[in-house]
Amino acid sequence: MTGPAAQAAAVRREFERIHGRAPDGVWAAPGRVNLIGEHTDYNDGFALPMALPQTTVLAAGRREDGLLRLHSAQGDGRITELAVADLAPGPVSGWARYPAGVVWALRERGLPVGGADVHLDSTGLSSSAALECAVAVAYDELYALRLTRPELARVAQYAENAFAGVPCGVMDQMASVCCVEGSALHLDSRSLDVRQVPFDLTGHGLRLLVLDTRVAHDLADGAYAALRAGCERAAGLLGLTALRDLSEAELPGALADLPDDLAPLVRHVVTENARVGRAVERLSAGEPESLGPLLTAGHASLRDDYRVSCPETDLAVEAAVAAGALGARMTGGGFGGSVIALVPAAAAASVARAVTDAFAAAGFGTPAVLEAVPSAGARRIG
Structure with a gap:
């Protein structure tokens, strides 16, 4: 993988070729992997994500005519041209709805933003x-908005919720803008308070593998929305603002008062919040290797109570642990996607091979394997 300077130079050159002028700057924002704390963010709960070195890189130049002109290196080669004043949920489809949604969300906040040329x-x-x-x-830079990092995350989340139609929580966006290199981000999804928790994998002889099952999932298909609605219904029945307000000690009594379809959802959210707290304690004590059992317990909860796993993610967890991983779990919204595995550095190759072999034996496609390294959040790189 090339470094940020080389990435910035390459994207700048492409911007100049496509748009016929130099950009005002180049920015990068990372993806994330969540160590623990899944489906807790829209319940006002806690999570522990970290940013990945893999990023989306963007070159942009401000326009004064109110046009938003979008081009993606992963697109079909055409420029999508939109009038900023006419942006509204619905008409914009595909990948363009995400950047267009952010510009729309900024305008919805009453901020004075206009057009831009963009290459992604x-x-x-x-x-x-x-x-x-x-x-x-x-x-934020092009139009001197001076928003805080949590405000930028909320704008991005609103774009995904209201413009793209995905009822996600705020964890992904907070991780992308707030993470720092070498740390995981302890996030309170209600207050948006964050704490950087040191996560020194190399110093403890560990690696964190991301095992991409290559099973696609579409969170806009209704399953995610149904889970969120179920949690909100359960909170209402319990007289709570959100499930975050239910403690582990109160959980048995609450479960007895809930219908059978809601009790497992509540059990997952409450126990997952507790696992986040224990993970933070163990990392703060300099014991990252002790995270393993928490990861595996989190997967069992997602599989059995939340029911968002699938045969591929279950197999990846089972094969990784059997091959020597300290712990493993699915990460992300579920219904496919990726599994993380915490492994001793010396066992990384054999764990990856064991998962690949298990997939082949089951007739599944070959998983992709990458290493997750705690990395920096969104920033200007050129």
């Missing part, structure tokens, strides 16, 4: 949050 490229990443956050930090 991805360094091996497919992340709507990274795309949104790259646009948000670029527009």
Whole structure:
């Protein structure tokens, strides 16, 4: 993988070729992997994500005619041209709805933003949050908005919720704009307070593998929305603002009062919030190797209570742990996607091979394997 300077230079050159002028700057925003704390953010809960070195890189130049002209290196080669004043949820489709949604969301806040020429490229990443956050930090500079990092995350989340139609929480966007190199981000999704928690993998002889099952999932298909609605319904029945307000000690009594379809959702959210707290304690004590059992327990909860796993992610977890991983779990919204595995550095290759062999034996496609390294959040790189 090339460094930020080389990425910035390459994207700048492409911007000049496509748009016929130099950009005002180049920005990058990372994807994330979540160590623990899944489906907790829209319940006002806690999470522990970290930024990845893989980023969406964006070159942009301000326009004074109110046009937003979007081009992606991963697109069909055409420029999508939109009038900023006419942006509204619905008409814009495909990848363009994410950057367009951010500009729309800024205008919805009453901020004085106009057009821009944009060229986007991805360094091996497919992340709507990274795309949104790259646009948000670029527009913050182009139009001197001076928004805080949590405000930029909220803008990006609103774009995904109201413009792209995905009812996600704020964790992905907060991770993309707030993470720092060498740390995981302890996020309170209610207050948006964050704490950087040191996560020194190399110093403890560890690696964190991301095992991409290559099973596609579309969170806009209704399953995600149904889960969120179920949690909100359960909170209402319990007289709570959000499930975050239910403690582990109160959980048994609450479960007895809930219908059978909602109790497992509540059990997952409450126990997952507790796992986040324990993970932060262990990292703060300098014991990252002790995260393993928490990861595996989190996967069991997502599989059995939240029911967002699938055969491929279950197999990846089982094969990784059997081959020597300290712990593993699915990460992300579910219904496919990736698994993370915390492994001793010496076992990384054999764990990756074991998962690949298990997939072949099951007739699944070959998973992709990459190493997750705690990296920096969104920033200007050129």
